[in-house]
Amino acid sequence: MKKTLFIILMVLILLFGFITFRFGSALLQEGNPIPILTSIIKLELTNSNYQQFSETNSGYRYVSKTTRNSPSSYDLVKEFMKEKGWHFKEQAGAGFIFEKNEEIVAIGTRLYSKNYFLWYVPKKVLN
Numbered sequence: 001m002k003k004t005l006f007i008i009l010m011v012l013i014l015l016f017g018f019i020t021f022r023f024g025s026a027l028l029q030e031g032n033p034i035p036i037l038t039s040i041i042k043l044e045l046t047n048s049n050y051q052q053f054s055e056t057n058s059g060y061r062y063v064s065k066t067t068r069n070s071p072s073s074y075d076l077v078k079e080f081m082k083e084k085g086w087h088f089k090e091q092a093g094a095g096f097i098f099e100k101n102e103e104i105v106a107i108g109t110r111l112y113s114k115n116y117f118l119w120y121v122p123k124k125v126l127n
Contacts (some may be wrong), residue, residue: 039063040116049076059122066117077107077119084125
């Protein structure tokens with residue numbers, strides 16, 4: 001019984017250590033990290049390029065993997081918007097400007113860790 005409890009405790013400590021090592025200081029930068037970590041696990045276990053982790057009154061937040069090669073990681077944001085009928089206009093820092101029927105929208109991105117980035121899509125994009 002003690003041996004089983006010890007093994008379970010060691011696995012939990014190793015899992016906690018792995019998560020802390022993998023994400024480090026990024027864990028608490030967005031508040032509660034559980035929705036983001038859950039979406040990252042789904043992202044790793046599926047063939048998806050992005051996972052939604054939050055919805056607000058004004059929009060949706062997604063997490064995606066960063067790529068270390070060409071094309072840019074942010075090309076999937078451009079592809080996502082293209083599928084919704086929006087056309088890429090320009091990049092302004094970490095934001096991307098899109099246009100549709102003379103309406104302009106900005107998609108904000110930011111690194112969460114060296115392996116993942118977060119992006120925000122206003123609700124009017126999906127309506």
